Each structure stands twice: as C-alpha cells, then as structure tokens.
Amino acid sequence: MSTGTETVLAAPDAEVPPTVAGRVRKKLTSRTASAISLVIALLWTVPTLGVLISSIRPENEIKSNGWWNFFSNPQFTLENYEQVLFGSRSASGGLAGYFVNSLVITIPSVLFPLAFCALAAYALAWTRFRGRDWIYIGIFALQIVPLQMALIPLLSFFNYGVSLGGFQLLPAWDLDGPAKFITVWFAHTCFALPLGIFLLHNFMAELPGDLVEAARVDGATHAKIFRSIILPLIVPALASFAIFQFLWVWNDLLVALIFAGGPKNAPLTVRLAELAGNRGNEWQRLTAAAFVSIIVPLTVFLSLQRYFVRGLLAGSVKG
Amino acid sequence: MASHRQRRLLAFSGAVVLALTVAACGGTSEPTAEGKLDTPECAAYKDYTGIAGETVTIYSPIRDAEAGLLEDAWKAFADCTGVKIEYEGSGEFEAQLKVRVEGGDAPDLAFIPQPGLLEFFAKGGKLKAAGEKTKAMATQNFSPDWLKYGTVNGTLYGAPLGANVKSFVWYSPSLFKEKGWTVPGTWDEMIALSEKMVTAGIKPWCAGIGSQDATGWPATDWIEDVLLREQGPDVYDQWVTHAIPFNDPRIVSATDRVGSILKNEKYVNGGIGGVKSIATTTFQDGGLPVVQKKCGMHRQASFYANQWPKGTKVAEDGDAFAFYLPAIDPAKGKPVLGGGEFVGAFTDSPATQAVQTYLASADFANSRAKLNNWISANKGLDVANVSNPIDKVAVGILQDSGAVFRFDGSDLMPAAVGANSFWKGMTNWINGTDTKATLDFIEGTWPK
Amino acid sequence: MNFDFTAEAPKLMMLLYGVIAFAAVVGLLLLVLDVLPARKDRWIALGLLAPAGLLLLVGLVVPAIRTMILAFMNADSTEFVGLxxxxxxxxxxxxxxxPDFGATPVQYGVLLSTLLWVLLVPTVSTAVGLVYAVMVDRSRFESFAKSLVFMPMAISFVGAGIIWKFVYEYRQEGADQIGLLNQLVVAMGGTPQQWLLDGPWNTLFLIVVLVWIQAGFAMVVLSAAIKAIPADIVEAARIDGVTAGQMFWRVTIPSIRPALVVVLVTISIGTLKVFDIVRTMTGGQFGTSVVANEMYTYSFRADERGKGAALAVLLFLFVIPIVIYQVRLMRRRRLEGAR
Structure with a gap:
C-alpha cells in the first residue's frame, strides 16, 4: 500500500527532485501509482461495463450466455432501452412524468438538509453554550436509528397529527396531490440531518479558530461570520454532502413508496423497480434502466467536482 | 464575480417563475367524470349508481404489464359509472401495506395474496367487513372452499380475485415425443418415468427456490402439494392451523418424499448443477432447462407460463406444457394446491363497496380473462374467454367439482412461519440440513 | 416520450414553492441572527439549531424511543414482556x-457475520478510497478517473443487484457461464462455484459488493480533504526534502485525519444498517443474514414486532463504542483548543 501512496510527490506538476536517484524513483512510483489506480479503476468498472454491454443485447442472449460473448458474437438491440423509455402503462404516463417527480422530490430534499445542517453544525462548532457537546453527540448517535423504524411514527405524524392525552397538539397535515411532496421532503430532510451535521461539524471544527476569533473581536455578528468566513471555506464539504444527499434521495425507493402518496407522485426508482415485471422475470430491462437512471447523478457529480478546490486555507494560520 | 453569479441566478429563477405561472394558468383542470349509466353500452353496470366522481384507491402486489391489463379490464366499468380508480402496484406490497395501514394511510382496497395477512388486518380491526352486495356477489360466484379463505370468524372480508394453480409439472412435449415418454397419471408412474429419464442420461427434475427475500417458497409449495396427496385435506388443514405440530411424523414423511426427488443427486438439478444448486437458482430460472431439453420435469404453478423464453410455444404439442401433479393415493381424491388474491376494503364508502362488488363479478372475471394470462376461481368465468392453453387446463381444474382445492399453506400460516422460518428452514434443508432438524426448527418458531 | 406539460405543471409549481420556502426559511434565520447581538451565544445557537432539532425530534428521536418501548413488548405490541x-x-x-458449529451446514450466526461486515467494509472501502484519491489527485484524468469509482454509488440499487448477478451467477460445469467470476475460473481450468452458497465465504462475497459501493464515498470525501491541505504545509515539507512515503504518512495523513475518522465512522454506521444487499442477493439465507436484515424481516414481514424492535435496539447498542470514541475525540480536541 505504501508504494502506491507515494504519489503525493509524484503528481505531474510536482517539482522535479534534485537528485538523479530522486528522479528515477519519481518515475518509478509514478508508474506504480498509475498502475495501481488503473487496476482499481478497472476492478470498479468491469462489473458495470458488463451491465452496459448487456443492456444492448437481446433478452434471450442476456439470459443464456455471458456478456463477454458480445465481443465474439455481437448482437445489438435497443429494445431494452425502448421498453424502459417508452413502455408506458396507461395510468402513469411515460418515463418523463416519473423523471419530473424525481426532480421535484430531490431538489428540495437536498437544499433543506444542506442549509439546516450547515447552520446547526455552525452552532455546534462556533457558538458557546452549556451542553453543546452533548447535543452534538446525541445528534451523532441518531445516525444509527434505522430509517425503517421511523416510517410508521412519521407517517402517523402526518396523518393523525400529534395528540397528548386526548388533546390535539398538532393537527393532521391532510395533504393531497402534489402537496404530498412536502411530506417526502420532510422525511428526507429528517433522515439526512444526523449524518449531514456530523460531516459538516467535523469540517467546521477543523477550521482555524483564530479566523473566527478575530472577526468576533472586530464585532462581526454570527450571521456575518457564517456568511463571509465560514461558508466560503466549507464549500468542498458542502459540495460533497450535496452530492451524496442527492444520490441517496435520487436512488431512494422506500421513502418515496411510503410518503409520496401513489403512482402520480412516484419517482423514477419506483418505475425502475416495476420494470422487472410482475414476477421479476423481465430483469433484462433493468440493465438499460440502470443506465437511464445513472445519468442525472453522474452529471451532478461532474458538475459539483469543480467545487473541490485546492488550497482554500492557503496562507491562513493552521491550529 | 460572486454578485454576478447571484444576479444570473436571480434572472434564471425569475424566468422559471414566469414560465411556471403561465403553465399553471394555461392548464385547465380536467372535467369531472360524469357517469353515463343510461347509455346502452353501460347496461351491464346499471346497478352501480351514485358513485360518479368518487375516487377509489387500490394497492396491490400486481405491477407492470399485468397491472396495465387489470386497469384495462375495469376501464369500461369506470367509464360507465364515473368512478375514478387509482391503482398502485408494489413489489414490496406486504411490508408496505402494514406500514401504510398503521401510519393512517391505508388504501380503499387492497389485493391481498395471503389469507394470513387478511386475517391479521381483520383481527386488528383495520378491514371493513364486505357489504351486503359484495357478499351476495361473492357467494354467487365462488365456492365455499374459496370464500373460507376470505372469511375471518364467520365474517366475509374479501372476495377472491385472481387465482393460480400450483399443482403443475412442466415438461417439454417435444422431448417426450422424441423419447417416446408419456405423461404420467399416477405418482408411481411419475417416479418410473424419472428412472427412465436417468437411464436416458437426462436428469429428470430441475428446480430453483431463489426469490430474493422470499427465497425458499417454491420448496414450501412442494411440501404442501405432497402432504395434500399423502394425507389428504384434513391433515393438511390441521397442519396449517397448527392443530398438529410442524414436526409431526406425517409431515416428516411428506418432507422425506419431497427429499427423494429434490435431494436426490441422481434426479436433480437438470441443466443447472447438483442438489445445492437448487438453493442458489432463482425460481424464474429453475425450469428453463426444460425447454433446453436438459431437464425432464419442473413442478411449478400455472404462472410459470410467463417465464419461458420468447418464442417458446406453450401448448400440448409445443416446447413446454404442464400436467397435473398426480395423486399418490387415489382414495384421497384429486387435491389441488393453489393461490390467489383477495380484495379487502379498508374504507366502507359506497364507491369502495361498489368497486369491491364489481371485482367479484363474473363480468370483471371475463373482462380480465379476455386480455390474456389471467384466471380466476370465479364460477362465472367462461373458459372460452381464456386463451392460453395452460390457463384453460387450470380453469378446468378449478371448476372441477371433484377436485379438492386447498390454498397455499405458507400463505395461511402466521407470517412468522409462513413468510420466514418455513422459507429459511426449507432453504437450509436443500443445503444439507436433515429433515428432523429442519422441521424441529420450524416448529420452534411457531408463535405461541 | 409523451410529455404532458399541463399534468406536470402543478408538480413544478410545488417544486418552486419548495425552493421559495427554503429561501425564505434560510433568509429569515440569517436575518434574525443579524439582528441579535453576537454575544448572546445561547440564543443564537437556539435559533440555528431549532429547525434541525425539531425535525430530528419528530423524525428520529420519537421513533427511536418508540422502538425502545416496542422492544420490551410482545409480537403485536399489546403487552409488556420484559426482557x-x-x-x-x-x-x-x-x-x-x-453460531452453531454442530449444525449442518455450519451456522456462523447473524452476530458474527454482522461483526465481519463492520470490521471489513469500513476499513477496506476507506483504504481503497484513500489510495485512489491520493493517486488520481492532480492527474490529467482526475475527473474521469474519479467518476469511474464514483459510479457504483450513483447506480441505483436495482441496477447494482443486476450488476452482481452478472458476476456471481452460477451455471453447471460445461454450460455457458453468465457470471464473470465463474467464467474466469473456467477459463483457468477450474470448476464453477456457487459463490453465495457456502459460508463463511459467501459473506465475504457480499461484503465485496458494499465495498464496491462505499469506496466511492470514501474517495469523494477524502479527495475534498486532500485538496484542503494548506499548500504552504506541502511546500514546506517539500523544501525539507521529504520522500513520498514521508509526505504521505507525515503530511497527508495527519492533515486529513478528521476526514478519515468521518469516513470510517460513517461507513461503519452505514454498514450496521445495511440490509438491501443481503436481502436482494441471498435473502439472508445460507448464513449471510445480518442484524439489520433480521430486524426488517421480523418487524415487517414476520409480524414479530417485539423481536424486530429488540434487534433494532441491539443496533443502537453496537454504535455505543463509536459514540464513546467520538466523545473522547471531542475531549481531546477541546484540550488542544485550550492549549
């Protein structure tokens, strides 16, 4: 493992080491490094490649022999994609409707946790009050609560409201149609908070305290410190959390099935799961479905990549 | 730079707002559905009055193409009466229905494939008893054998909907013809045929019990079918209701008889591997070697007709067909193992009851059967409307007054056994655990 | 694709409302903070924590308490049954x-396999993610190379199930293999294996799937952390003439230690809760089940809610060591801060 990790120096724009030996070693490590990363990339991609190739093979071929036979006996069809994209059921319309639902569900379900987590993490890292650490630990520990155990109580909360000893504290939400999306956002936001706060808190707590202290001495409010000092520095952390929250919501099936309220509001995942057929015998369609659904998360990943910027803290005093 | 980006964002969101507002104003709400019961083409539905404009939600495990066919089948009814049926199918039906019902988000109607689950909701006070009209319709169209499974403590909660027959053995008619084999009429003939196949170098049986989180169920069907044949329906009923223990000698005997086929390396697993390959092969793939002529016989329900590769001719003179799993002891009658769904209601509005009644009618059964790949135990189902040859045989068996019908036992048992330990136990049994240890384990998990 | 815009418009309106509500809430919070004087930390913290706190209370705290109560009740939660x-x-x-080593086949037990998952998945995924993140850093194809390892995360679970079917599927000797792994074995002259059948190896083959998925998570977070290492530190080390190995162990690792801890802890907790892989690939059969899968089975399928809840509480207990570690970490950070 240590041979592979020596690439910190071996990066292309690193300075050329002064000695001949150094130069030789640099070339070597650079080569092992490339080799190892290539192997990892291959191992991680080949299974997916197999499915990509399968997605353009005819059903009977997929089911009777391995995908690598495509190279010796290429049989090409777009039928799987046709079925995924255009095979619509009378009630629910085409794929486009599900696509819109996925977007409507995902965007707020990423934005709300992002903001709430950033604010809460800031409070836990940079304000001083008694019991702060215990609140943080408590929130951290909530990560372990399995989503499944929260479904029934949360659903009751929406449908029955909250009553204590016969007294109705909160009414039932009584939402209908597109308004049901609110419950999905609510559920996703709840479930995202512990991990999000944990991630962002860790990142924020590592920021040099002098920055914040100096600003406070100058009389800046917390709102100002948060906006102008902290926020720009945590952009990479926010970007990574946004990517993952996006993924989880986009690929979520369970929360959507319970809270979205029927096929009209169902996201893409519901449709994809359905594509396998009534008895799961049409699984060849899933090969194409997997690639149709991956496009959006991959785009999000690539577009958020540029927020992983180097050296935001350059020049600041560290710890 | 930052302010520039902000301005761009602002302009963009402004444009979106504008577009959406325009769209929202432009979209008129759809006209409220009005019934047209007085027109001649709606004469069949004239009794279903006063439900125009109402919405009935249905939750069901049936999805994809078959869900579309259901919707097509009741389209005429919905158009005539003006009722709006919102259908939702889910692969996670059983677990989701429990969550929804308890969370206060129950559908109006649910198609429940497990009488045990129906009982669970009925006893929990969640299900509404069938209305008078539904009850009358169900009693008219279904045999007491079937109605019993929709009844809890003497009250009818759900009328049966679709059905399937599990006592089928799939084979390849063309291979049988080629080799000069004939369809066995008794259990002993079937075993003799198996031996012949072994001599001919073809493994006689193939099976697959993989089914994701329900892995094991096809093996439970085997036990049920054989128990029904060895001991008859009365012992079967006692076993299902736990009047006799799960590890009773009679169950041991039935399990061992299944073992003489499924755990016999000489007999299985044609075209797939050895005995243990049964455990890792999905039930969808389990019978496919039959059409590849690498396996002689595959015991699976009528719905397996949909699993064959494209282009397979499913017919008595085709590539695949099925015969009735023969009786062991003719004195015990002609037992039939099967399954199906029951339409339970969580609300009792007139519209819900009307739809529930309609779904129990012969009219619906025929309307759905005409669209292919579906049968029902509905006595009003005209076999002429069933196109698929295996479905014709299945309807014949269901309507045969000499046959004794029993519902899939694992769907009747408490879920702790029927949807958990029975599956687990049978999977381990295939994988090497002996019969006694297996049945003792299942007995030990029966809820006290 | 038949796209009916009028049918979608109400949903898009809803999305707009959602975004507006988001902007309003966040704007309001920051406004209030601006007005409050900076010294009133307690009130400011309250304002900042309120939205998250309320949501957590409704969405997780109440369910957690409910689960703990159910764990002491019977199958249909009608009476208390103690322990x-x-x-x-x-x-x-x-x-x-x-474990029951006397059984045929040998049963390794749910607890033991859960332990195996929790030990292997976080360490292996983090190691792979770290190595990869370090190696592709600053390379010309960084973005592309990262998306390759990220892809498993982006693929829906439905897709992942199919992907691994094409790897582990078994066909008998002599038949055309569908699974890549068996094809390789056959190509090298071996006999095809049923990878998911025999313990304890089958658990390892399932673990590979989760590692495959989680390495992308580790890589993305660690990559962000590596990029956040102050350039002057790297520069200073370089001027001191450290070797690549020294740079890795003395500069990179210490600088990203907090991120490493985050990744390890997050994946550990995620692993404890994971059950979809087990459910879709083996259904928890052949001794591959884990606590979370049993919890789901007993709670939602077997109508044994008390047992299901007790298993959930067991998961809560498993996380206690990690919580204690966090507390100690925080104490240490506090001491360093005081210094």
Whole structure:
C-alpha cells in the first residue's frame, strides 16, 4: 500500500527532485501509482461495463450466455432501452412524468438538509453554550436509528397529527396531490440531518479558530461570520454532502413508496423497480434502466467536482 | 464575480417563475367524470349508481404489464359509472401495506395474496367487513372452499380475485415425443418415468427456490402439494392451523418424499448443477432447462407460463406444457394446491363497496380473462374467454367439482412461519440440513 | 416520450414553492441572527439549531424511543414482556443469532457475520478510497478517473443487484457461464462455484459488493480533504526534502485525519444498517443474514414486532463504542483548543 501512496510527490506538476536517484524513483512510483489506480479503476468498472454491454443485447442472449460473448458474437438491440423509455402503462404516463417527480422530490430534499445542517453544525462548532457537546453527540448517535423504524411514527405524524392525552397538539397535515411532496421532503430532510451535521461539524471544527476569533473581536455578528468566513471555506464539504444527499434521495425507493402518496407522485426508482415485471422475470430491462437512471447523478457529480478546490486555507494560520 | 453569479441566478429563477405561472394558468383542470349509466353500452353496470366522481384507491402486489391489463379490464366499468380508480402496484406490497395501514394511510382496497395477512388486518380491526352486495356477489360466484379463505370468524372480508394453480409439472412435449415418454397419471408412474429419464442420461427434475427475500417458497409449495396427496385435506388443514405440530411424523414423511426427488443427486438439478444448486437458482430460472431439453420435469404453478423464453410455444404439442401433479393415493381424491388474491376494503364508502362488488363479478372475471394470462376461481368465468392453453387446463381444474382445492399453506400460516422460518428452514434443508432438524426448527418458531 | 406539460405543471409549481420556502426559511434565520447581538451565544445557537432539532425530534428521536418501548413488548405490541425478546436473541437457538458449529451446514450466526461486515467494509472501502484519491489527485484524468469509482454509488440499487448477478451467477460445469467470476475460473481450468452458497465465504462475497459501493464515498470525501491541505504545509515539507512515503504518512495523513475518522465512522454506521444487499442477493439465507436484515424481516414481514424492535435496539447498542470514541475525540480536541 505504501508504494502506491507515494504519489503525493509524484503528481505531474510536482517539482522535479534534485537528485538523479530522486528522479528515477519519481518515475518509478509514478508508474506504480498509475498502475495501481488503473487496476482499481478497472476492478470498479468491469462489473458495470458488463451491465452496459448487456443492456444492448437481446433478452434471450442476456439470459443464456455471458456478456463477454458480445465481443465474439455481437448482437445489438435497443429494445431494452425502448421498453424502459417508452413502455408506458396507461395510468402513469411515460418515463418523463416519473423523471419530473424525481426532480421535484430531490431538489428540495437536498437544499433543506444542506442549509439546516450547515447552520446547526455552525452552532455546534462556533457558538458557546452549556451542553453543546452533548447535543452534538446525541445528534451523532441518531445516525444509527434505522430509517425503517421511523416510517410508521412519521407517517402517523402526518396523518393523525400529534395528540397528548386526548388533546390535539398538532393537527393532521391532510395533504393531497402534489402537496404530498412536502411530506417526502420532510422525511428526507429528517433522515439526512444526523449524518449531514456530523460531516459538516467535523469540517467546521477543523477550521482555524483564530479566523473566527478575530472577526468576533472586530464585532462581526454570527450571521456575518457564517456568511463571509465560514461558508466560503466549507464549500468542498458542502459540495460533497450535496452530492451524496442527492444520490441517496435520487436512488431512494422506500421513502418515496411510503410518503409520496401513489403512482402520480412516484419517482423514477419506483418505475425502475416495476420494470422487472410482475414476477421479476423481465430483469433484462433493468440493465438499460440502470443506465437511464445513472445519468442525472453522474452529471451532478461532474458538475459539483469543480467545487473541490485546492488550497482554500492557503496562507491562513493552521491550529 | 460572486454578485454576478447571484444576479444570473436571480434572472434564471425569475424566468422559471414566469414560465411556471403561465403553465399553471394555461392548464385547465380536467372535467369531472360524469357517469353515463343510461347509455346502452353501460347496461351491464346499471346497478352501480351514485358513485360518479368518487375516487377509489387500490394497492396491490400486481405491477407492470399485468397491472396495465387489470386497469384495462375495469376501464369500461369506470367509464360507465364515473368512478375514478387509482391503482398502485408494489413489489414490496406486504411490508408496505402494514406500514401504510398503521401510519393512517391505508388504501380503499387492497389485493391481498395471503389469507394470513387478511386475517391479521381483520383481527386488528383495520378491514371493513364486505357489504351486503359484495357478499351476495361473492357467494354467487365462488365456492365455499374459496370464500373460507376470505372469511375471518364467520365474517366475509374479501372476495377472491385472481387465482393460480400450483399443482403443475412442466415438461417439454417435444422431448417426450422424441423419447417416446408419456405423461404420467399416477405418482408411481411419475417416479418410473424419472428412472427412465436417468437411464436416458437426462436428469429428470430441475428446480430453483431463489426469490430474493422470499427465497425458499417454491420448496414450501412442494411440501404442501405432497402432504395434500399423502394425507389428504384434513391433515393438511390441521397442519396449517397448527392443530398438529410442524414436526409431526406425517409431515416428516411428506418432507422425506419431497427429499427423494429434490435431494436426490441422481434426479436433480437438470441443466443447472447438483442438489445445492437448487438453493442458489432463482425460481424464474429453475425450469428453463426444460425447454433446453436438459431437464425432464419442473413442478411449478400455472404462472410459470410467463417465464419461458420468447418464442417458446406453450401448448400440448409445443416446447413446454404442464400436467397435473398426480395423486399418490387415489382414495384421497384429486387435491389441488393453489393461490390467489383477495380484495379487502379498508374504507366502507359506497364507491369502495361498489368497486369491491364489481371485482367479484363474473363480468370483471371475463373482462380480465379476455386480455390474456389471467384466471380466476370465479364460477362465472367462461373458459372460452381464456386463451392460453395452460390457463384453460387450470380453469378446468378449478371448476372441477371433484377436485379438492386447498390454498397455499405458507400463505395461511402466521407470517412468522409462513413468510420466514418455513422459507429459511426449507432453504437450509436443500443445503444439507436433515429433515428432523429442519422441521424441529420450524416448529420452534411457531408463535405461541 | 409523451410529455404532458399541463399534468406536470402543478408538480413544478410545488417544486418552486419548495425552493421559495427554503429561501425564505434560510433568509429569515440569517436575518434574525443579524439582528441579535453576537454575544448572546445561547440564543443564537437556539435559533440555528431549532429547525434541525425539531425535525430530528419528530423524525428520529420519537421513533427511536418508540422502538425502545416496542422492544420490551410482545409480537403485536399489546403487552409488556420484559426482557423476553432480548433473551430470545441470545439464548434461543432458533433466532439464528449465535453460531452453531454442530449444525449442518455450519451456522456462523447473524452476530458474527454482522461483526465481519463492520470490521471489513469500513476499513477496506476507506483504504481503497484513500489510495485512489491520493493517486488520481492532480492527474490529467482526475475527473474521469474519479467518476469511474464514483459510479457504483450513483447506480441505483436495482441496477447494482443486476450488476452482481452478472458476476456471481452460477451455471453447471460445461454450460455457458453468465457470471464473470465463474467464467474466469473456467477459463483457468477450474470448476464453477456457487459463490453465495457456502459460508463463511459467501459473506465475504457480499461484503465485496458494499465495498464496491462505499469506496466511492470514501474517495469523494477524502479527495475534498486532500485538496484542503494548506499548500504552504506541502511546500514546506517539500523544501525539507521529504520522500513520498514521508509526505504521505507525515503530511497527508495527519492533515486529513478528521476526514478519515468521518469516513470510517460513517461507513461503519452505514454498514450496521445495511440490509438491501443481503436481502436482494441471498435473502439472508445460507448464513449471510445480518442484524439489520433480521430486524426488517421480523418487524415487517414476520409480524414479530417485539423481536424486530429488540434487534433494532441491539443496533443502537453496537454504535455505543463509536459514540464513546467520538466523545473522547471531542475531549481531546477541546484540550488542544485550550492549549
């Protein structure tokens, strides 16, 4: 493992080491490094490649022999994609409707946790009050609560409201149609908070305290410190959390099935799961479905990549 | 730079707002559905009055193409009466229905494939008893054998909907013809045929019990079918209701008889591997070697007709067909193992009851059967409307007054056994655990 | 694709409302903070924590308490049964939790396989993610190379199930293999194996799937951390003439230690909760089940809610060591801060 990790120096724009030996070693490590990363990339991609190739093979071929036979006996069809994209059921319309639902569900379900987590993490890292650490630990520990155990109580909360000893504290939400999306956002936001706060808190707590202290001495409010000092520095952390929250919501099936309220509001995942057929015998369609659904998360990943910027803290005093 | 980006964002969101507002104003709400019961083409539905404009939600495990066919089948009814049926199918039906019902988000109607689950909701006070009209319709169209499974403590909660027959053995008619084999009429003939196949170098049986989180169920069907044949329906009923223990000698005997086929390396697993390959092969793939002529016989329900590769001719003179799993002891009658769904209601509005009644009618059964790949135990189902040859045989068996019908036992048992330990136990049994240890384990998990 | 815009418009309106509500809430919070004087830390913290706190209360705290109560009740939650469900976990042979080496086939038990998952998945995924993140850093194809390892995360679970079917699928000797792994074995002259059947290896083959998915998570977070290492530190080390190995162990690792801890802890907790892989690939059969899968099975399928809840509480207990570690970490950070 240590041979592979020596690439910190071996990066292309690193300075050329002064000695001949150094130069030789640099070339070597650079080569092992490339080799190892290539192997990892291959191992991680080949299974997916197999499915990509399968997605353009005819059903009977997929089911009777391995995908690598495509190279010796290429049989090409777009039928799987046709079925995924255009095979619509009378009630629910085409794929486009599900696509819109996925977007409507995902965007707020990423934005709300992002903001709430950033604010809460800031409070836990940079304000001083008694019991702060215990609140943080408590929130951290909530990560372990399995989503499944929260479904029934949360659903009751929406449908029955909250009553204590016969007294109705909160009414039932009584939402209908597109308004049901609110419950999905609510559920996703709840479930995202512990991990999000944990991630962002860790990142924020590592920021040099002098920055914040100096600003406070100058009389800046917390709102100002948060906006102008902290926020720009945590952009990479926010970007990574946004990517993952996006993924989880986009690929979520369970929360959507319970809270979205029927096929009209169902996201893409519901449709994809359905594509396998009534008895799961049409699984060849899933090969194409997997690639149709991956496009959006991959785009999000690539577009958020540029927020992983180097050296935001350059020049600041560290710890 | 930052302010520039902000301005761009602002302009963009402004444009979106504008577009959406325009769209929202432009979209008129759809006209409220009005019934047209007085027109001649709606004469069949004239009794279903006063439900125009109402919405009935249905939750069901049936999805994809078959869900579309259901919707097509009741389209005429919905158009005539003006009722709006919102259908939702889910692969996670059983677990989701429990969550929804308890969370206060129950559908109006649910198609429940497990009488045990129906009982669970009925006893929990969640299900509404069938209305008078539904009850009358169900009693008219279904045999007491079937109605019993929709009844809890003497009250009818759900009328049966679709059905399937599990006592089928799939084979390849063309291979049988080629080799000069004939369809066995008794259990002993079937075993003799198996031996012949072994001599001919073809493994006689193939099976697959993989089914994701329900892995094991096809093996439970085997036990049920054989128990029904060895001991008859009365012992079967006692076993299902736990009047006799799960590890009773009679169950041991039935399990061992299944073992003489499924755990016999000489007999299985044609075209797939050895005995243990049964455990890792999905039930969808389990019978496919039959059409590849690498396996002689595959015991699976009528719905397996949909699993064959494209282009397979499913017919008595085709590539695949099925015969009735023969009786062991003719004195015990002609037992039939099967399954199906029951339409339970969580609300009792007139519209819900009307739809529930309609779904129990012969009219619906025929309307759905005409669209292919579906049968029902509905006595009003005209076999002429069933196109698929295996479905014709299945309807014949269901309507045969000499046959004794029993519902899939694992769907009747408490879920702790029927949807958990029975599956687990049978999977381990295939994988090497002996019969006694297996049945003792299942007995030990029966809820006290 | 037939796209009916009028049918979608109300949903898009809803999305707009959602975004507006988001902007309003965040704007309001920051406004209030601006007005409050900076010294009133307690009130400011309250304002900042309120939205998250309320949501957590409704969405997670109440369910957690409810689960703990259910764990002491019977199957349909009608009466209290004391510790019966916990006794069942640890003493009833039929629960399958403890190993039974006398059984055929040998049962390794749910607890042992869960332990294997929690030990292997975080360490291996983090190691792979770290190595990869370091190696592709600043390379010309960084973005592309990262998306390759990220892809498994982006693929829906439905897709992942199919992907691994094409790897582990078994066909008998002589038949055309569908699974890549068996094809390789056959190509090298071996006999095809049923990878998911025999313990304890089958658990390892399932673990590979989760590592495959989680390495992308580790890589993305660690890559962000590596990029956040102050350039002057790297520069200073370089001027001191450290070797690549020294740079890795003395500069990179210490600088990203907090991120490493985050990744390890997050994946550990995620692993404890994971069950979809087990459910879709083996259904928890052949001794591959884990606590989370049993929890789901007993709670939602077997109508044994007390047992299901008790298993959930067991998961809560498993996380206690990690919580204690966090507390100690925080104390240390506090001491360093005071210095």
């Amino acid at each position: 019966e469900n916990f006794l069942w976990i640890f003493t009833d042979k039929n629960s399958g939790m403890l």
